[in-house]
Amino acid sequence: MNYICPLCRSQLFDADRSLACASGHRFDFAKEGYINLLPVNKKKSKDPGDNKEMMLARRSFLDAGHYEFLSQRVGELAKEFAKDSTQVLDLGCGEGYYTQRLQQALSSDGNELSVYGLDISRAALRYAAKRYRDIRFSVASSYDMPFADASFDLMLRIYAPSKAAEMARVLKPGATLITVSPGKTHHYALKQMIYDEPRFHEVKDTALEGFETVHQENLTSVLCLPPGDMVLHFLEMTPYAWKFASTEKQQLAKTGLECELDFFVEVHRKNHDLDAS
Template structure:
């Protein structure tokens, strides 16, 4: 296991139902199979990340297949770029594991273990209960609890992360695959919330210490039920800006048409 101690940064070794470092810092493995590597002093709030309600809404939306084209596109990139013999694949900001379990099937073909990381304990608990083939951990994407040069491929879908942390944990020659909103992503949904809808800024996908080796755009239309549209809104960062009448309008809608627009980049760690 490439885990490192979040307190002293020494390697963590598994001992029965816990991970322990040489300094005897111990992190127990929960009954669901995940490990909490987020010390209380690294938390910005009492219960950071998505709530159980937000996680359940996202799981229902994703299970319906609305973002499967995105999962398929990233999976194809991972399959093409992962070395024939690999050690570890990491999905940061993995949420309830919808994408991670697809990446795990690819990693297994290459002899690699798959790790999922999220700051939300509710999301990680749900992910670990459903996808036992993945080692999930509660941790901050800004303080990755992994050893230097230990990850062959890292996937980052929307999740923030410091460039120096990515460069630290990804092996030289390893890859990072990112997905971010394209300019017209969810325009119709935003139109219900904002008086003036701004396009997302175009992203060059550049990360210090990495070279962009591939870029693609993915856009398609969705037709959602009112319940699915409400779940989608719950997944977005602008849900907090939506007034009560927006939620009511969406819930009462029979068919809500909305466009997606994703920007996907593949980068390689510089040697």
């Protein structure tokens, strides 16, 4: 697998705890083990992506197993549609929960895997890299990935913003892309608390240029959280967190919370004849 320089797009090579290119650009590995390939001139803010507090809330929630059924289903689909994958990327990997669960699912078949995680949040990857030492994490933009063309057999994208052309560029012809997005009723109970006239989530046309959709399903459940801090962790990781006042969050933490979960899961296949150049 070849990383490419985010400044000049030439190949990066190992250079004593760093990656460097022939043009002299050098990028150091952090002490936690991740590599920062997001140049300052490509940042839209000083420290983009989710902050430390959001990361800790999400990690606590995911570690408790509340979304384990989603990661399990993703692993099953990966084994069904891309069981021979050896080069795998989790796009928008966050703290690495789904990345590591996917690695476990595919490793159970004895595959020799190289698994990569990419996220724009440095705070997230500090935790990911410290916990999952055998996964290669990089800070970078999903719209301008530091990977050579046709690098991956399988890509996972859970909620991460991206563009089809860039995903197609780094995927091999015939490679598999698994995506997860909110379904129609996802978190509807939260919307009922916030809005006078709540609406179901609009599931837009999910066709991706350069890809064929080979599977679609809705994965649904009901999240039942007893009173306690886990309610606060859950609220912190939703896009509705800022809609609740601090007193409202504390009240929900005292009473507990029940909420719909609705994940729209798709499997796409990159066209063999796509010219990603």
